[in-house]
Amino acid sequence: MNDDELREHLDSAVDLLARAAPIALQYFREPIEVENKGGDTYFDPVTRADREVEEFLRAELSRRFPGYAILGEEGGEQAGDPALAAAEEVSGKNSALAARAAGRFSKLRWVIDPIDGTRAYISGVPAWGILLGLQDGADCLLGVMQQPYTGETFFASRGQGAWLRRQGEARQMRSCANTRIKDAVLYSTHPEMFAEQSAAAAYRRVAGAVRLTRYGGDCYSYCLLAMGQIDLVIENGLQPYDIVPLIPIIEESGGRVTNLEGGTAERGGFVVAAGNAQLHEAAIELLNGNA
Amino acid sequence: MNDDELREHLDSAVDLLARAAPIALQYFREPIEVENKGGDTYFDPVTRADREVEEFLRAELSRRFPGYAILGEEGGEQAGDPALAAAEEVSGKNSALAARAAGRFSKLRWVIDPIDGTRAYISGVPAWGILLGLQDGADCLLGVMQQPYTGETFFASRGQGAWLRRQGEARQMRSCANTRIKDAVLYSTHPEMFAEQSAAAAYRRVAGAVRLTRYGGDCYSYCLLAMGQIDLVIENGLQPYDIVPLIPIIEESGGRVTNLEGGTAERGGFVVAAGNAQLHEAAIELLNGNA
Numbered sequence: 058m059n060d061d062e063l064r065e066h067l068d069s070a071v072d073l074l075a076r077a078a079p080i081a082l083q084y085f086r087e088p089i090e091v092e093n094k095g096g097d098t099y100f101d102p103v104t105r106a107d108r109e110v111e112e113f114l115r116a117e118l119s120r121r122f123p124g125y126a127i128l129g130e131e132g133g134e135q136a137g138d139p140a141l142a143a144a145e146e147v148s149g150k151n152s153a154l155a156a157r158a159a160g161r162f163s164k165l166r167w168v169i170d171p172i173d174g175t176r177a178y179i180s181g182v183p184a185w186g187i188l189l190g191l192q193d194g195a196d197c198l199l200g201v202m203q204q205p206y207t208g209e210t211f212f213a214s215r216g217q218g219a220w221l222r223r224q225g226e227a228r229q230m231r232s233c234a235n236t237r238i239k240d241a242v243l244y245s246t247h248p249e250m251f252a253e254q255s256a257a258a259a260y261r262r263v264a265g266a267v268r269l270t271r272y273g274g275d276c277y278s279y280c281l282l283a284m285g286q287i288d289l290v291i292e293n294g295l296q297p298y299d300i301v302p303l304i305p306i307i308e309e310s311g312g313r314v315t316n317l318e319g320g321t322a323e324r325g326g327f328v329v330a331a332g333n334a335q336l337h338e339a340a341i342e343l344l345n346g347n348a
Numbered sequence: 349m350n351d352d353e354l355r356e357h358l359d360s361a362v363d364l365l366a367r368a369a370p371i372a373l374q375y376f377r378e379p380i381e382v383e384n385k386g387g388d389t390y391f392d393p394v395t396r397a398d399r400e401v402e403e404f405l406r407a408e409l410s411r412r413f414p415g416y417a418i419l420g421e422e423g424g425e426q427a428g429d430p431a432l433a434a435a436e437e438v439s440g441k442n443s444a445l446a447a448r449a450a451g452r453f454s455k456l457r458w459v460i461d462p463i464d465g466t467r468a469y470i471s472g473v474p475a476w477g478i479l480l481g482l483q484d485g486a487d488c489l490l491g492v493m494q495q496p497y498t499g500e501t502f503f504a505s506r507g508q509g510a511w512l513r514r515q516g517e518a519r520q521m522r523s524c525a526n527t528r529i530k531d532a533v534l535y536s537t538h539p540e541m542f543a544e545q546s547a548a549a550a551y552r553r554v555a556g557a558v559r560l561t562r563y564g565g566d567c568y569s570y571c572l573l574a575m576g577q578i579d580l581v582i583e584n585g586l587q588p589y590d591i592v593p594l595i596p597i598i599e600e601s602g603g604r605v606t607n608l609e610g611g612t613a614e615r616g617g618f619v620v621a622a623g624n625a626q627l628h629e630a631a632i633e634l635l636n637g638n639a
Contacts, residue, residue, distance in 0.1 A: 177562075179577075180577055180578050181575055181578065182475070182565070182572065183474070183498065269467060270540075271467060271563075272562075272564050273475075274473070274564065281472045286472030
């Protein structure tokens with residue numbers, strides 16, 4: 058995908074989330090039924106806001122980008138159709154071009170988290186966000202996070218920087234370039250993410266080394282990291298849709314995000330984000346007991 | 349203090365915090381030096397934002413309300429001068445009235461937390477607030493919480509309800525009237541508030557009984573409780589200025605807030621706030637190991 062195409066996809070994603078924002082906002086801090094997806098032992102809330110935002114985004118993405126795959130928290134995986142995408146792209150052009158386009162489109166996938174941080178959402182805390190990302194295979198091309206209550210849109214695409222737009226003003230975000238582990242502020246959504254024994258030990262080694270630990274935040278924490286306000290985010294048990302749209306925002310601000318082994322974060326699980334590469338390495342070493 | 353006087357004091361407090369808001373906001377998410385008041389073993393941050401907001405409020409309160417006592421996080425206690433307050437109040441009137449006024453004013457105290465949640469503030473999270481309350485002896489007459497980034501003002505005074513104003517619209521807040529402990533959402537600022545063994549055991553008994561525990565929030569949590577968005581806030585190690593301005597907001601919304609023993613929360617320490625009296629009683633029983 059060339060720069061112009063990337064910019065067009067980003068503009069579409071930003072526009073769609075701006076239109077999804079009122080859907081989420083209309084139920085925020087209003088009486089809303091909360092269902093539990095987690096069964097008796099675990100509270101995993103979902104609301105009509107989650108469902109309606111995702112339905113809106115799926116319908117719009119299918120219409121604007123026929124043939125792209127879509128992964129969403131509530132609706133699951135919808136396979137792409139390269140031929141359809143290619144046909145749309147080159148409609149009226151020749152079939153060789155269509156075949157080439159089919160190859161190009163075969164791995165493109167939109168990733169939706171309609172409300173990342175549903176627990177924050179139902180608690181009235183504006184730390185949730187609507188997430189939308191675009192992947193080309195394992196590569197995360199662009200990502201957008203929209204927080205409708207504060208009116209913030211965080212967005213990034215490969216090679217074009219990470220930005221925060223609010224009240225019509227856009228500001229480029231840059232993560233902390235120099236913070237060392239002893240001065241770092243570390244965020245996680247909840248200590249129970251590290252309930253399992255080895256995860257708890259790993260987390261404690263980092264928590265004991267930093268200046269300040271804080272909880273709460275969900276997707277908002279990764280945007281604070283991109284702004285250089287905080288230095289580390291470590292979380293466990295993430296799903297791909299929780300993190301994929303945030304990867305470009307983190308990386309384009311100058312930060313680094315991987316799994317516990319230092320590999321790609323796109324599959325979720327145990328995720329380690331840092332404002333700079335040295336800090337990321339220090340955190341990975343501590344987490345793995347090598348420091 | 350009669351209703352008209354109370355309303356005038358509340359209007360002054362709301363107006364002062366609206367004028368203090370830009371002072372705090374100008375340094376928010378900007379590079380700002382963070383000092384540590386806590387020494388080597390404990391990180392207790394303070395910034396010029398804390399100091400400048402408090403200086404502004406002290407100067408304005410001294411001018412508008414001469415003779416009232418002032419307690420603030422950064423500047424400590426400033427004793428009131430009943431004679432001065434009375435003289436101002438009845439200037440031009442007779443001395444018997446002055447003497448009566450002196451009695452009335454002898455216990456009035458403004459309570460300031462210039463930035464409640466400095467850790468959130470320096471992390472870029474809009475869960476901090478500027479707090480201002482007015483006490484008559486042990487009684488909390490009114491309280492205001494201002495969150496400049498989200499543009500929210502939460503305020504309450506005795507007998508006049510609890511309100512949230514944003515973008516020119518005021519909405520009366522009502523806490524959850526019926527939530528039971530098994531369905532409750534419990535907030536605390538940080539698990540380390542309960543590091544001490546007996547506090548940890550007490551907290552765990554409640555945390556194990558509710559539907560959802562969350563961390564992060566500072567003063568914002570108590571306002572969410574007043575809105576009926578969350579049901580319980582339990583915190584430890586609070587100072588009087590952390591809680592006094594929030595007591596009227598909690599109580600006027602229909603909630604209840606006390607210390608661990610069920611006595612007044614105005615001295616801080618271990619604080620238990622709930623959206624209704626039954627839930628509060630259930631939490632107190634669990635905390636004290638009686639349930």
